[in-house]
Amino acid sequence: WLFSEGSQAAEFTEFMPARSSIAFAYKQMNVPLEGKFSRFSSRIAFDPGKIHAAQAQIEVELASVDTGFSDADGEVAGKLWFNTQAFPAARVTSSGVRALGGNRYEALGKLSIKGKALDVVAPFTFHQEGAVAVFDGSFNMKRLDYAIGEGIWSDLATLANEVQVKFRIVAAARK
Numbered sequence: 001w002l003f004s005e006g007s008q009a010a011e012f013t014e015f016m017p018a019r020s021s022i023a024f025a026y027k028q029m030n031v032p033l034e035g036k037f038s039r040f041s042s043r044i045a046f047d048p049g050k051i052h053a054a055q056a057q058i059e060v061e062l063a064s065v066d067t068g069f070s071d072a073d074g075e076v077a078g079k080l081w082f083n084t085q086a087f088p089a090a091r092v093t094s095s096g097v098r099a100l101g102g103n104r105y106e107a108l109g110k111l112s113i114k115g116k117a118l119d120v121v122a123p124f125t126f127h128q129e130g131a132v133a134v135f136d137g138s139f140n141m142k143r144l145d146y147a148i149g150e151g152i153w154s155d156l157a158t159l160a161n162e163v164q165v166k167f168r169i170v171a172a173a174r175k
Contacts, residue, residue: 010173011047012133019170022060026143027160039064044171046133048126054097056107058169060090080150087114092122103127107137113146122167131173138166 023036039061046054062082067073077084094109103125111120124137142161143149149159 010128010131010133011045012171013045013174014172015042015044016132016170016172017041019168021166021168022058023166025164025166026162029158030160033067035065035067037061037064038066042169042171044169046171048128051097051099054094056092056094056169058092058167062088062090062113080153081148083114092120111141111146113148116146118145122165124167133171133173135169135171136167138164140164 017040020040020042021036022040023034025032025034027033037060040058042056042058044056046056063077063084065073065076065082067076076082079085082090090111090113092109092111094107096108098106098108100106100123105124105126107122107124109120109122110117118141120139120141122137122139124135127134141163143159143163144154144161148163153159
């Protein structure tokens with residue numbers, strides 16, 4: 001997912017989980033709410049001089065969801081939502097990147113949740129801080145496309161279908 005123009009040539013491969021984050025924003029009864037995932041991993045291979053060869057995969061442990069409400073966290077991990085017993089992880093796998101100019105890019109790939117993989121385009125920015133790269137981006141998804149929030153939760157008057165996924169992936173240069 002990760003690229004830049006005019007940066008020092010380095011290959012960024014060392015994922016830094018303590019400095020990275022995966023969060024989401026949604027609306028319930030038209031009230032904006034946010035949450036995050038506390039456990040995820042990433043495999044990255046990015047050299048700003050070789051965008052065509054860039055690769056990334058992010059895997060999110062869905063049971064690590066933090067909605068800010070412990071009762072809701074248990075519910076969201078359950079069968080009507082993420083069904084973490086059967087589908088413990090979500091995965092984003094890049095298939096390519098497009099440079100948009102400056103430090104802006106689009107990652108193209110697949111988002112897999114609950115056994116369903118759909119195309120996703122994730123705009124992001126890249127900046128380099130010495131031997132560390134920071135990739136900030138977001139994309140929108142429709143939760144019902146992945147059967148997230150089934151049954152009574154599929155009522156869009158209660159819970160919006162659109163969810164914004166926000167990510168910050170930090171990686172160090174290969175030593």
